[in-house]
Amino acid sequence: MxxxxxxxxxxxxxxxxxxxxxxxxxxxxxxxxxxxxxxxxxxxxxxxxxxxxxxxxxxxxxxxxxxxxxxxxxxxxxxxxxxxxxxxxxxxxxxxxxxxxxxxxxxxxxxxxxxxxxxxxxxxxxxxxxxxxxxxxxxxxxxxxxxxxxxxxxxxxxxxxxxxxxxxxxxxxxxxxxxxxxxxxxxxxxxxxxxxxxxxxxxxxxxxxxxxxxxxxxxxxKQSDLPFPSKKPNLTVIAGTEGVKQIDEPWYQLLMREANIRGDKALMGRNNVLFTLALANFSSGVSQSDCEVVLADFNGHLAEPLSSDEFLKVISSAYSGKYEAASRDYITLLCKAWVNENLKATDLFIKQRWYKFKKKRADRKNSHMHEWKADVMAYLEGYYQSEDPFLQTTKKALREALSIPERSLDRVLKSLKADQKIFFVVKSGRKGGIRLASVKAIVLSLIQVKKERQEAYFANIAAFFEESLSFTRRVIEGVKNGLKQASQLSLFEVDIG
The missing domain is CATH 3.90.920 (DNA primase, PRIM domain)
Structure with missing residues (x-):
C-alpha cells in the first residue's frame, strides 16, 4: 500500500x-x-x-x-x-x-x-x-x-x-x-x-x-476495568473515596514527601505530579490560594523546581473547572514511577475493594482442564514470532515440559483441536513424534505471506498435519475472517488461544 x-x-x-x-x-x-x-x-x-x-x-x-x-x-x-x-x-x-x-x-x-x-x-x-x-x-x-x-x-x-x-x-x-x-x-x-x-x-x-x-x-x-462514561458522566475520575478527601489519602503524602521528581519520564514528570496534587486539593475543597501556598513549598523542595510562571499555570489549569479530581489509575502510575514501583493499591488508597479468590493452583494437588489447555497454548507462544511456527517434538518431551500426565495431555490436545485452536498429528515409528502448531500462530504467519504464495502455504500446512486441504483452509480462513467480524462472537466466544 x-x-x-x-x-x-x-x-x-x-x-x-x-x-x-x-x-x-x-x-x-x-x-x-x-x-x-x-x-x-x-x-x-x-x-x-x-x-x-x-x-x-x-x-x-x-x-x-x-x-x-x-x-x-x-x-x-x-x-x-x-x-x-x-x-x-x-x-x-x-x-x-x-x-x-x-x-x-x-x-x-x-x-x-x-x-x-x-x-x-x-x-x-x-x-x-x-x-x-x-x-x-x-x-x-x-x-x-x-x-x-x-x-x-x-x-x-x-x-x-x-x-x-x-x-x-x-x-x-x-x-x-x-x-x-x-x-x-x-x-x-x-x-x-x-x-x-x-x-x-x-x-x-x-x-x-x-x-x-x-x-x-x-x-x-464488556470491559470491567474502566467505568464507562455513557452510563454515568465523569466516572473516569474519583473524588477521593467515600467520605474521604483525596488530600487525606496515603498517595497524596507519599508524593508530597518525594523531592527527587524531575521533568523527565515523558509526560509523567514534575508538571504532572504538581497537576495531580493540585487536582486533589481542588476536589477536596481547598481554595486555589491555599493550594498555591501548600504546593509552592513542595515545588521549592524539588531537585528541579518549576519556575513561578509555570507553577501558577499548572495550579490554574487544575482549578479551571475542566477536571473534577485526580484519576486513580494515573495516581498509581505516578507513585510507581517516582515513589516505589512495588506499591500496591492498599498502600495508596484508604478504601479498597475486596474480592474472594479461588484457591491458588500451586496449593492444589490437581490442575483443571482449562489450566492445562492454557499451559499448552502458553508453551506454543514461544513459536509465534518464528518464521516457522510449527513444532516437531515428542509427546514425552511435551509432557515433561508441561508437567501434564499422559492421558490428560491426550485429552487436552484433542479438545484444543476440536476448538480449532491447534493443529496436531502424531507420527508413530522410529522417527515418529508429534507435530504441533497454534492456529493463531499460523494466522499471524499467513497475513504476512504474499498473496501469490498463500495457496502453496495452505497446501504445505495440510500436508504437514496430514489433513485435507479443504479442512485446513476452512479452519484458518475461519479464524482469519473472524478478525474482521469482531462483532460476531463465533470464534472469539470460543477463543482461539
Missing part, C-alpha cells in the same frame, strides 16, 4: 482534496468540497515539543510533503491556526476543537535494554483481542499501532460532545488491554499528536483491518 492511498484511508473526508490557494491540481470549488477541517504536522520531534509545525487543510499539501514530517494529528480538528506572526507556533490541537475521530492509536515504549518486543508481539495480543491493528509503525524507542475506524466518529455540539468521552473510554480500555502484557505508554494524549506513517517506518499495514465505532463500543462496554 502506498502513502498516497494510506493517508486518505486514515484521514477519511477530514481535509480538502486541493489547497485553498496556490493549488497545482485541478481546482475544486468550496461548494463541491464542502466544509472540511485541519490537521497539524511537525518535521521533527524537537519541533513537535515546541509546537513548531504546520497547519494542513488539504490532501495536496500532505502529498507535497511526503516523508518530510515525523509527527502529525491523524484525528481532524475544526480549525488550525498560528499563535505568532511568523506562523511557526501552531494552535488549535486541543480536545475541544476535535472535528472527527478517525483512529485510536497506542504507543509501545521500550525504555530499557531489559525490555524486548517486536511488532509480532502486538499482532499476537491483537488476535486475542479480536481487533487487528491497521498499521504498526516503528519508532525510535518502540512501536505505535493504529486502529482505524471504518467511518469517522464526528464530534458535534448537538450530542454535547459525548463522542469524545465515549471514544476516550474505548481508547483507555484498549490501552489497558495491551498494557497487561506489553509496555504501553498510558499517559499520552488519546487524540493528540502521533507518529506519521512514512516509507521508512511502516512495519505492518493491512487496509482491510478497520472496524466500526459501534463494534468498538460493544467491546468496550
Amino acid at each position: 502506498t502513502l498516497n492511498t494510506l493517508y486518505p484511508l486514515i484521514l477519511k473526508d477530514g481535509l480538502r482534496q486541493t489547497k485553498f490557494r496556490n493549488s497545482h491540481l485541478r481546482p475544486v470549488s468550496s461548494a463541491e468540497e464542502g466544509k472540511r477541517g485541519a490537521i497539524f504536522a511537525f518535521r521533527s520531534k524537537a519541533n513537535m515539543i515546541k509546537a513548531h509545525g504546520l497547519v494542513l487543510t488539504s490532501m495536496e499539501a500532505i502529498f507535497e510533503n511526503e516523508d518530510s514530517f515525523t509527527h502529525w494529528t491523524p484525528n481532524v480538528y475544526r480549525f488550525g491556526a498560528y499563535s505568532d506572526d511568523r506562523r511557526q507556533i501552531t494552535r488549535g490541537h486541543a480536545e475541544e476543537n476535535l472535528r472527527q475521530i478517525n483512529t485510536f492509536y497506542i504507543d509501545f515504549d521500550i525504555t530499557s535494554s531489559a525490555e524486548e518486543m517486536t511488532s509480532g508481539d502486538i499482532l499476537t495480543a491483537a488476535i486475542d483481542l479480536g481487533f487487528m491493528p491497521t498499521l504498526i509503525l516503528k519508532s525510535d524507542k518502540g512501536y505505535q499501532a493504529y486502529f482505524l475506524l471504518e467511518e469517522p466518529a464526528y464530534v458535534t455540539a448537538h450530542s454535547q460532545f459525548k463522542v469524545v468521552k465515549v471514544a476516550k473510554a474505548i481508547s483507555q480500555n484498549l490501552r489497558n488491554y495491551f498494557g497487561q502484557t506489553l509496555p504501553v505508554d498510558m499517559t499520552c494524549n488519546h487524540f493528540g499528536i502521533a507518529r506519521m506513517p512514512r516509507t521508512d517506518n511502516i512495519e505492518f499495514c493491512h487496509e482491510e483491518y478497520t472496524y466500526s465505532f459501534q463494534e468498538w463500543l460493544d467491546w468496550s462496554m
Whole structure:
C-alpha cells in the first residue's frame, strides 16, 4: 500500500482534496468540497515539543510533503491556526476543537535494554483481542499501532460532545488491554499528536483491518476495568473515596514527601505530579490560594523546581473547572514511577475493594482442564514470532515440559483441536513424534505471506498435519475472517488461544 492511498484511508473526508490557494491540481470549488477541517504536522520531534509545525487543510499539501514530517494529528480538528506572526507556533490541537475521530492509536515504549518486543508481539495480543491493528509503525524507542475506524466518529455540539468521552473510554480500555502484557505508554494524549506513517517506518499495514465505532463500543462496554462514561458522566475520575478527601489519602503524602521528581519520564514528570496534587486539593475543597501556598513549598523542595510562571499555570489549569479530581489509575502510575514501583493499591488508597479468590493452583494437588489447555497454548507462544511456527517434538518431551500426565495431555490436545485452536498429528515409528502448531500462530504467519504464495502455504500446512486441504483452509480462513467480524462472537466466544 502506498502513502498516497494510506493517508486518505486514515484521514477519511477530514481535509480538502486541493489547497485553498496556490493549488497545482485541478481546482475544486468550496461548494463541491464542502466544509472540511485541519490537521497539524511537525518535521521533527524537537519541533513537535515546541509546537513548531504546520497547519494542513488539504490532501495536496500532505502529498507535497511526503516523508518530510515525523509527527502529525491523524484525528481532524475544526480549525488550525498560528499563535505568532511568523506562523511557526501552531494552535488549535486541543480536545475541544476535535472535528472527527478517525483512529485510536497506542504507543509501545521500550525504555530499557531489559525490555524486548517486536511488532509480532502486538499482532499476537491483537488476535486475542479480536481487533487487528491497521498499521504498526516503528519508532525510535518502540512501536505505535493504529486502529482505524471504518467511518469517522464526528464530534458535534448537538450530542454535547459525548463522542469524545465515549471514544476516550474505548481508547483507555484498549490501552489497558495491551498494557497487561506489553509496555504501553498510558499517559499520552488519546487524540493528540502521533507518529506519521512514512516509507521508512511502516512495519505492518493491512487496509482491510478497520472496524466500526459501534463494534468498538460493544467491546468496550464488556470491559470491567474502566467505568464507562455513557452510563454515568465523569466516572473516569474519583473524588477521593467515600467520605474521604483525596488530600487525606496515603498517595497524596507519599508524593508530597518525594523531592527527587524531575521533568523527565515523558509526560509523567514534575508538571504532572504538581497537576495531580493540585487536582486533589481542588476536589477536596481547598481554595486555589491555599493550594498555591501548600504546593509552592513542595515545588521549592524539588531537585528541579518549576519556575513561578509555570507553577501558577499548572495550579490554574487544575482549578479551571475542566477536571473534577485526580484519576486513580494515573495516581498509581505516578507513585510507581517516582515513589516505589512495588506499591500496591492498599498502600495508596484508604478504601479498597475486596474480592474472594479461588484457591491458588500451586496449593492444589490437581490442575483443571482449562489450566492445562492454557499451559499448552502458553508453551506454543514461544513459536509465534518464528518464521516457522510449527513444532516437531515428542509427546514425552511435551509432557515433561508441561508437567501434564499422559492421558490428560491426550485429552487436552484433542479438545484444543476440536476448538480449532491447534493443529496436531502424531507420527508413530522410529522417527515418529508429534507435530504441533497454534492456529493463531499460523494466522499471524499467513497475513504476512504474499498473496501469490498463500495457496502453496495452505497446501504445505495440510500436508504437514496430514489433513485435507479443504479442512485446513476452512479452519484458518475461519479464524482469519473472524478478525474482521469482531462483532460476531463465533470464534472469539470460543477463543482461539
